[in-house]
Amino acid sequence: MEYSKFLKTWISDVSPYIPGKMSENFIKLASNENDYGPSKKVINAIKDKSGEVFRYPYKDESVKEKISKYCNSSTGKNLIGKENIILGNGSDELIELLIKTFRSPYIGFYPSFVEYKRVAKIFNEIYYEIPLNDYFCLDCGKFINNKKFEKAKVVFLCSPNNPTGGIIERKDIEKILNFDKIVVVDEAYYEFSNLTCVDLIDNYENLIVLRTMAKAFGIAGLRMGYGIANKEIIKFLHNVKPPFNVNYLAQEAALASLDDNDFMKQNVEKIIKGREILSKILSKKFKIFNSLTNFIFVDVSPYTAKEFFEALYKKKIIVRPFGKLDGFKGEYVRVTVGTEDENKILIEVIENTF
Ligand SMILES: Cc1ncc(COP(=O)(O)O)c(C=O)c1O
Numbered sequence: 581m582e583y584s585k586f587l588k589t590w591i592s593d594v595s596p597y598i599p600g601k602m603s604e605n606f607i608k609l610a611s612n613e614n615d616y617g618p619s620k621k622v623i624n625a626i627k628d629k630s631g632e633v634f635r636y637p638y639k640d641e642s643v644k645e646k647i648s649k650y651c652n653s654s655t656g657k658n659l660i661g662k663e664n665i666i667l668g669n670g671s672d673e674l675i676e677l678l679i680k681t682f683r684s685p686y687i688g689f690y691p692s693f694v695e696y697k698r699v700a701k702i703f704n705e706i707y708y709e710i711p712l713n714d715y716f717c718l719d720c721g722k723f724i725n726n727k728k729f730e731k732a733k734v735v736f737l738c739s740p741n742n743p744t745g746g747i748i749e750r751k752d753i754e755k756i757l758n759f760d761k762i763v764v765v766d767e768a769y770y771e772f773s774n775l776t777c778v779d780l781i782d783n784y785e786n787l788i789v790l791r792t793m794a795k796a797f798g799i800a801g802l803r804m805g806y807g808i809a810n811k812e813i814i815k816f817l818h819n820v821k822p823p824f825n826v827n828y829l830a831q832e833a834a835l836a837s838l839d840d841n842d843f844m845k846q847n848v849e850k851i852i853k854g855r856e857i858l859s860k861i862l863s864k865k866f867k868i869f870n871s872l873t874n875f876i877f878v879d880v881s882p883y884t885a886k887e888f889f890e891a892l893y894k895k896k897i898i899v900r901p902f903g904k905l906d907g908f909k910g911e912y913v914r915v916t917v918g919t920e921d922e923n924k925i926l927i928e929v930i931e932n933t934f
Pocket residue numbers: 611612669670671672673693738741742766768791792793794800803804805
């Protein structure tokens with residue numbers, strides 16, 4: 581069939597999102613998941629509530645209440661209420677809601693999380709990318725002096741940044757917030773950095789913080805993300821939010837997860853320890869970039885990313901090959917930090933292979 585007369589003209593140029601490869605019985609370190617898994621409280625809640633899934637989900641308000649307490653506990657201030665929060669089917673969905681809600685042009689840096697640009701493309705909107713420096717850090721002066729920045733209405737700042745692992749300095753985030761633009765700070769990896777700008781919500785009506793329960797809380801498969809912002813912004817986002825976007829069991833899992841923050845914190849500590857050990861080993865052989873996340877970005881040259889990936893794949897370990905990046909010299913691979921046992925196996929393979 582000739583579809584072109586039906587298709588929106590730009591859709592054939594959109595690239596689908598390619599998830600990290602998954603093979604049964606492999607160690608998968610390709611998608612920045614948390615291999616320690618969810619709290620037992622989550623598993624029990626899902627089991628207990630599975631018979632109730634004939635109902636539409638209705639616990640948004642309770643989830644928002646608990647999230648607001650969680651956010652306030654991280655800042656030590658009582659700034660965030662339910663009305664400052666929106667729930668998403670993963671923070672991926674919130675990125676889509678933002679692009680549905682706010683006008684383009686959008687701007688972010690490169691490399692960064694691919695969904696900002698991809699979703700903009702789906703809606704045929706303009707997304708500008710400004711390269712990070714050679715060490716994958718943001719030169720804020722250059723960023724804000726770029727002509728494209730002047731035109732942009734929404735700025736996407738991923739901090740810590742996926743795939744590079746580094747952060748944007750708080751003073752730079754504040755500099756950007758002082759422009760007349762909507763500023764989205766994606767804190768998907770917040771718990772691994774312990775750095776947040778949620779406390780700035782009170783000072784900046786143009787700030788939106790995105791978070792996810794996919795990483796530190798270990799419930800990626802349930803799709804649970806949230807946005808925090810001024811209540812006016814949250815209202816606009818609710819205008820476009822699909823009904824029942826967060827499913828019944830994801831709501832129960834979020835509630836149970838947030839009742840077991842100690843479990844999450846213990847796992848985050850283990851992952852940070854693992855990250856430091858892995859970083860040391862990798863840095864003996866390759867150039868690595870300082871990470872405040874649950875992954876490490878590595879320049880594996882003189883090997884190609886494909887060679888590195890395939891060598892590990894043969895040993896039943898899956899990492900995420902990025903290959904070359906426009907404007908940068910290396911061959912890049914992103915390695916998620918696994919459990920202590922997984923990391924041991926990875927280290928042994930790396931030491932014996934490269
Ligand atoms: C920076 C960043 N933002 C958002 C997401 C999406 O998170 P979620 O699984 O909640 O959709 C990811 C997932 O990898 C991410 O790295």
